[in-house]
Structure formats: C-alpha cells, structure tokens
Amino acid sequence: MNVPDADLLSRFAAIVGTANAVFPGDRDLSRYTDENRRIYRGRTPLVLRPGSTGEVARILGLASATRTAIVPQGGHTGHVAGAVPDESGSQIVVSLERMTRARDIDLAGNTMTVEAGMVLQRAQEVAAEHGRMFPLSLGSQGSCQIGGNISTNAGGTAVLAYGNMRDLVLGLEVVLPSGEVWDGLRKLRKDNTGYALKQLFIGAEGTLGIVTAAVLRLFAMPKGREVAWAGLASPAHALDLLNLALDAAGPSLTAFELMGRTPLDFTLAAVADARDPFDRRHPWHVLAEFSSGRSEADARQLAETVFETALEKGIVSDAVLAGSLARARALWKLREDMPPAQAPQGASIKHDIAVPVHRVPEFLEKADAIIAAELPGARVCAFGHMGDGNIHYNISQPAGGDAAAFLARRLDVNDKVHALVVALNGSISAEHGIGRLKRDMLAAVKSPLELAMMRSLKAALDPKGIMNPGKVL
Ligand SMILES: Cc1cc2nc3c(=O)[nH]c(=O)nc-3n(C[C@H](O)[C@H](O)[C@H](O)COP(=O)(O)OP(=O)(O)OC[C@H]3O[C@@H](n4cnc5c(N)ncnc54)[C@H](O)[C@@H]3O)c2cc1C
Structure with missing residues (x-):
C-alpha cells in the first residue's frame, strides 16, 4: 500500500x-x-x-x-x-458524519431513504415524525450511524420481532473501491434477479466499499406496549419463560433480555438513580417487552397472562409490570446502563457470542466453569439478547486485582470460551463483527472453504486491497 x-x-x-x-x-x-x-x-x-x-x-x-x-x-x-x-x-x-440527510420518505411504500451518516436515533425520530417506526434499537443509538449499522449488520433489542439490519434494508447505494457508484436504492420486497448484491455489503465492515445511502423499511407504530421485569433462579428458567412468552404472544413479544446479578449490581453501583425492581435479590433477571397493534390494554393483558402463568408454574420468582411509559423507560434504562456500568469495575475481557437459543443455559454453565478455573476471583458479567441466543459474556477483573495480569490472559481465555461456542454450533461474533480485534480468530472458526470464498469476493470487488486493510480477513 x-x-x-x-x-x-x-x-x-x-x-x-x-x-x-x-x-x-x-x-x-x-x-x-x-x-x-x-x-x-x-x-x-x-x-x-x-x-x-x-x-x-x-x-x-x-x-x-x-x-x-x-x-x-x-x-x-x-x-x-x-x-x-x-x-x-x-x-x-x-x-461519513456530514452525510446525514433523509432523501425520501415514502409512506405509501413504508420506506425511508437516508444517507449513511444519519445517526440511528435521528432515523428513529424521522420515522416517528411521519407516524412510522424504524425498529433498530441499540444502546449506542445516539451516536452510531446507519452506514455503520449496515456495515456491522447491527442487531440490538428488537431483533426478536423485526430482525437485524439485514432484514431492515431494502436497497443500498455504495461507492465501490474503484470509485464507481452502485445505485442499488431499490424499494422491492421481492427481487430474485441473480445474486443479492446488497447483502454482500451488509456486515462487510467497510472492506468492500463505502455505503453512502440506504432504503430502510418502516413499520406501523405499535398502539400499546408493556414492559415486564422478572427475577429468576437460572438461565434454564429464562428459557422456559421465553418459550412460554413466545407461545402466548408470538410476534407481539418484541424483546427478551437476560441479565445476571453481577451486571445489575454494577449498574446499581454506577448509576445514581438506578433501583433494583425487587426487594429480594435474584440471581438472574429478564426484561420482556410486549407490543400490540390494538391498544395499551391489549399489550398489558398479554404481559399479565404470561407472567401470571410463569409465577404459577414456578418459572419466575418475582415479576413486575411497568404499567406506565415512565416506568418502562426506567426498566429499559437499567438494562441499557449495563455495558457502561462495567467500566468502573476495572479491566474486562469480552465475548459477543451467539448459540442456538435453547443452548444458552448450557453455554453459561460451561463458560462459568471455564472462567472459575482460568481466572479465579474474576466476576462474570453476562447479559444480552436471549431471544436471539446472543449473550455479551463479559468478565471483570477480580475486585482490587492486577489489571495488567488479568488482561494478559485475554487471548487465552477468549480461545477457550470461543472453543466452547464453536462446540455448541455458535458464533464468536453475534453483533459486533470481526474488525481487527477478532481477525486472527477467524481461521479457527471458519472452514478453509468459507475463508477462500470470502477472499475471492474481496479480491473481486477490491483487487487493490485499499478498503479497510487489516480488518476481517
Ligand atoms: C453502549 C453500546 C451498545 C451497543 N449495543 C449494540 C447492540 O445492541 N447491537 C449491536 O449490533 N451493536 C451494538 N453496539 C456496537 C455498535 O454500536 C454497532 O456495531 C454499530 O452498528 C456501529 O455503528 P457505527 O456507526 O458506530 O460504526 P463504526 O464503529 O464507525 O464502524 C463499524 C464498522 O463499519 C464500517 N463502516 C462504518 N460506516 C461505514 C460506511 N458508511 N460504509 C462502509 N463501512 C462503514 C467501519 O469501517 C467499521 O468496520 C453497541 C455499542 C455500544 C458502545
């Protein structure tokens, strides 16, 4: 270069x-x-x-x-x-920070065409100003951009109902490494005219070109929402609750987040106005959101039915419904404050993994055993989008311990946790991508044929290797 x-x-x-x-x-x-x-x-x-x-x-x-x-x-x-x-x-x-315009809002077609530098939260607001919803929702939505969301195929808290970015993009405009502009800003729900080129750029992490604009899908605003918070004994109970909620609510279950005790404690310590929803301490917690196209009452009824049954069956130990928008926001804030609340606890080793949903309890049990053996005294800070099988399996250094000695074990511990993930047919990067940090781990989790196909695509679109060198491959 x-x-x-x-x-x-x-x-x-x-x-x-x-x-x-x-x-x-x-x-x-x-x-x-x-x-x-x-x-x-x-x-x-x-x-x-x-x-x-x-x-x-x-x-x-x-x-x-x-x-x-x-x-x-x-x-x-x-x-x-x-x-x-x-x-x-x-x-x-x-x-892309200056390319922030909405180019077109098509209410009849339920689409919005925006430039890649538009901040995600602004995209949500533009949709809402037109009576529609753009459902992608992440803790970083006040800063991350649509182009970054596309390039990482972002997920977040609403994937269960609406899918990740791959499901929310109808068309793309991309500048290829040659400088040619591909105008793929189509609004089609169906288009089987050969290779799905847009999918190549979604999740490509800037290695194949620069996304400059996208056609996004818009959805009807739910008429009612209810958020519930439950205390549970174990991730296996959370899996039972998830299946119960899916049976009762189907696509009206719009989020299902699992949180360990440790991330909740870290959040209570770090955030001045954070409160534990319960007087009793529970080892695990779930936040579930229900949406209804009919009314608030309908959403509440769904949540009540699910949690009454779960309490009767002993699946949850405690449950509370938000009952108001302000309370729902406060419960969501508890969850969203978890990633930054880890920072004051010192050094951390992170894993952004996914396994088949029914194997989440098995993953957590086996991974905890690895950490107990490898990093005695370290604090497991696990939380994530259980409805998608995606857990942020983060480890904080032992309280008062030596950060450098702890971080020196990072790659070794990553390898062991990732080997478990692979054994459970999972992914070592559910949401955040590969970038530079996980590039050298790719060979251990992809077959030689998969890597060869990825390299062929890279060479075909970026023969001079100018796009984001040293990332992904
Ligand atoms: C508090 C917090 C919570 C988070 N929660 C989630 C979550 O729930 N789900 C989730 O998926 N992620 C989450 N993330 C990670 C991150 O926010 C996402 O990956 C997001 O999609 C990145 O967008 P960005 O605009 O910041 O991209 P950047 O970080 O700037 O870039 C990410 C990658 O995309 C490439 N890129 C960026 N823009 C373009 C473009 N226009 N064209 C081509 N390539 C481009 C970059 O080269 C890079 O490889 C979280 C992050 C934080 C800090």
Missing part, C-alpha cells in the same frame, strides 16, 4: 475542501484514530469528511489510482477496532 506524500494528501483534501479535510497538525485526531477501549491507538495522515456521494466517489477513485488505504468510519461505536486506522500512519480515514 502507498504511503501518501504531501502532494497526494492535498489532492485528497481538495476533493472535500479545506474545512472538511483535517490534518494531524490541525487538531487532536484521537477521536478518529483511537479504538474505544484504547486497545489500539492508530495514526492517520488525514481525515476526510465528504458531504456527498460524488465526493466519496472521487476519494475512492483517487485512492484506487494511487493504491492508498481508506478506512470508512461511522459513529465510531464499534467494539472490534473496525473503524480506526492502524499504527502505520498511512491509512486515510473517511468519516
């Missing part, structure tokens, strides 16, 4: 104009270059902030002609160091 000289950098800068080309001498670029947990601190000779698809096309055209490495960046909320440059100082960052 070429190391761009001053002349080449100024040609790149001229494409976006001086106000939108930021050099290291101009200001501190660490918000563009440092991985969020500071596992990597990259360097870049230039950050470009294009304002249009045309500018992105000219950037990639020049990058292709000069073999210059490009790192696409969205809201920079990813967890696998996918959106940051490496330490070489030769990779140019292209931030």
Whole structure:
C-alpha cells in the first residue's frame, strides 16, 4: 500500500475542501484514530469528511489510482477496532458524519431513504415524525450511524420481532473501491434477479466499499406496549419463560433480555438513580417487552397472562409490570446502563457470542466453569439478547486485582470460551463483527472453504486491497 506524500494528501483534501479535510497538525485526531477501549491507538495522515456521494466517489477513485488505504468510519461505536486506522500512519480515514440527510420518505411504500451518516436515533425520530417506526434499537443509538449499522449488520433489542439490519434494508447505494457508484436504492420486497448484491455489503465492515445511502423499511407504530421485569433462579428458567412468552404472544413479544446479578449490581453501583425492581435479590433477571397493534390494554393483558402463568408454574420468582411509559423507560434504562456500568469495575475481557437459543443455559454453565478455573476471583458479567441466543459474556477483573495480569490472559481465555461456542454450533461474533480485534480468530472458526470464498469476493470487488486493510480477513 502507498504511503501518501504531501502532494497526494492535498489532492485528497481538495476533493472535500479545506474545512472538511483535517490534518494531524490541525487538531487532536484521537477521536478518529483511537479504538474505544484504547486497545489500539492508530495514526492517520488525514481525515476526510465528504458531504456527498460524488465526493466519496472521487476519494475512492483517487485512492484506487494511487493504491492508498481508506478506512470508512461511522459513529465510531464499534467494539472490534473496525473503524480506526492502524499504527502505520498511512491509512486515510473517511468519516461519513456530514452525510446525514433523509432523501425520501415514502409512506405509501413504508420506506425511508437516508444517507449513511444519519445517526440511528435521528432515523428513529424521522420515522416517528411521519407516524412510522424504524425498529433498530441499540444502546449506542445516539451516536452510531446507519452506514455503520449496515456495515456491522447491527442487531440490538428488537431483533426478536423485526430482525437485524439485514432484514431492515431494502436497497443500498455504495461507492465501490474503484470509485464507481452502485445505485442499488431499490424499494422491492421481492427481487430474485441473480445474486443479492446488497447483502454482500451488509456486515462487510467497510472492506468492500463505502455505503453512502440506504432504503430502510418502516413499520406501523405499535398502539400499546408493556414492559415486564422478572427475577429468576437460572438461565434454564429464562428459557422456559421465553418459550412460554413466545407461545402466548408470538410476534407481539418484541424483546427478551437476560441479565445476571453481577451486571445489575454494577449498574446499581454506577448509576445514581438506578433501583433494583425487587426487594429480594435474584440471581438472574429478564426484561420482556410486549407490543400490540390494538391498544395499551391489549399489550398489558398479554404481559399479565404470561407472567401470571410463569409465577404459577414456578418459572419466575418475582415479576413486575411497568404499567406506565415512565416506568418502562426506567426498566429499559437499567438494562441499557449495563455495558457502561462495567467500566468502573476495572479491566474486562469480552465475548459477543451467539448459540442456538435453547443452548444458552448450557453455554453459561460451561463458560462459568471455564472462567472459575482460568481466572479465579474474576466476576462474570453476562447479559444480552436471549431471544436471539446472543449473550455479551463479559468478565471483570477480580475486585482490587492486577489489571495488567488479568488482561494478559485475554487471548487465552477468549480461545477457550470461543472453543466452547464453536462446540455448541455458535458464533464468536453475534453483533459486533470481526474488525481487527477478532481477525486472527477467524481461521479457527471458519472452514478453509468459507475463508477462500470470502477472499475471492474481496479480491473481486477490491483487487487493490485499499478498503479497510487489516480488518476481517
Ligand atoms: C453502549 C453500546 C451498545 C451497543 N449495543 C449494540 C447492540 O445492541 N447491537 C449491536 O449490533 N451493536 C451494538 N453496539 C456496537 C455498535 O454500536 C454497532 O456495531 C454499530 O452498528 C456501529 O455503528 P457505527 O456507526 O458506530 O460504526 P463504526 O464503529 O464507525 O464502524 C463499524 C464498522 O463499519 C464500517 N463502516 C462504518 N460506516 C461505514 C460506511 N458508511 N460504509 C462502509 N463501512 C462503514 C467501519 O469501517 C467499521 O468496520 C453497541 C455499542 C455500544 C458502545
């Protein structure tokens, strides 16, 4: 890959104009270059902030002609160091932060066409302003962007009912590494005209091109919602509850989150106004959300039926319904505060895994045994989207222990937990992607044939290897 000289950098800068080309001498670029947990601190000779698809096309055209490495960046909320440059100082960052427009709202067709830099929360608001819902919902929604959500095939808390980003995107506009613009902004629900090209770019983590716009599906706003919180004895009880709720509510069960005791305790310690919903301590908790297309009363009735039965059958030990929007928000906030609440507890080793839903209890039991043997005193902080079989299996260092010694075990512990995941036919990256952090783990979990197919696709679309080098493959 070429190391761009001053002349080449100024040609790149001229494409976006001086106000939108930021050099290291101009200001501190660490918000563009440092991985969020500071596992990597990259360097870049230039950050470009294009304002249009045309500018992105000219950037990639020049990058292709000069073999210059490009790192696409969205809201920079990813967890696998996918959106940051490496330490070489030769990779140019292209931030989509100025491409935030809604291009088209089609209420008859229930679609919305937006630029890739639109922040997810803004996309939700634009849909709501038009009486519709865009259901993707993540803890990072105030910062992450639609282009980043597409490039990581983001999931979140509503996947159970609405699917992940792959299910929510009808069409894409992508600038290919050559600088050519693929206008795939179709609004079709059905299109069987050969390979589903858009799917290649969804979850590609910026290695095949830059997504500049997307056609998103919109949904009717639910007329009623109810949120319930339950205390349970074990993940096996949570699985019983999930199946009971699915039987009773079907697609009206819109979220089902499992949380261990430790993440709740961390949250109660870190967040001033956080309260345990129960007086008694329970080892596990579930947050379940029910939505109704008919009324609030209907949603409440569904939740009541499920939790009364669960209490009668001894599946849950305690349950409470929110009963109001404010209380529902407070319960959701408890769940959403869990990832940041881990930080004050010191160093952590994380796993973003998925297993078949019915194997979640088995995973948790066996993984806990691994951690007890490998990292005595470490605190397992497990929570996640149980309805999708996706658990954030995070480990906090022993209280008051040595952070460096704990982190020195990271790769070894990752290997052991991931080997368990593979044995259970699961995935080592349910939501966050591969990026740089998990790149070297891929060979252990993908077959040689799968890796060869991925490399062929990469070589076909990005023959010069300029797109996000060192990520995924
Ligand atoms: C508190 C918190 C909670 C989270 N919860 C969830 C969750 O529930 N579910 C979930 O899935 N994730 C979750 N995440 C992870 C993260 O928010 C998602 O992966 C999100 O989709 C990343 O979007 P972003 O705009 O920040 O992308 P970035 O982090 O900027 O980039 C991610 C990857 O996409 C590439 N990329 C970004 N924009 C483009 C583009 N326009 N074209 C091509 N490539 C591009 C980058 O190169 C990089 O490889 C969470 C993160 C945090 C901090």
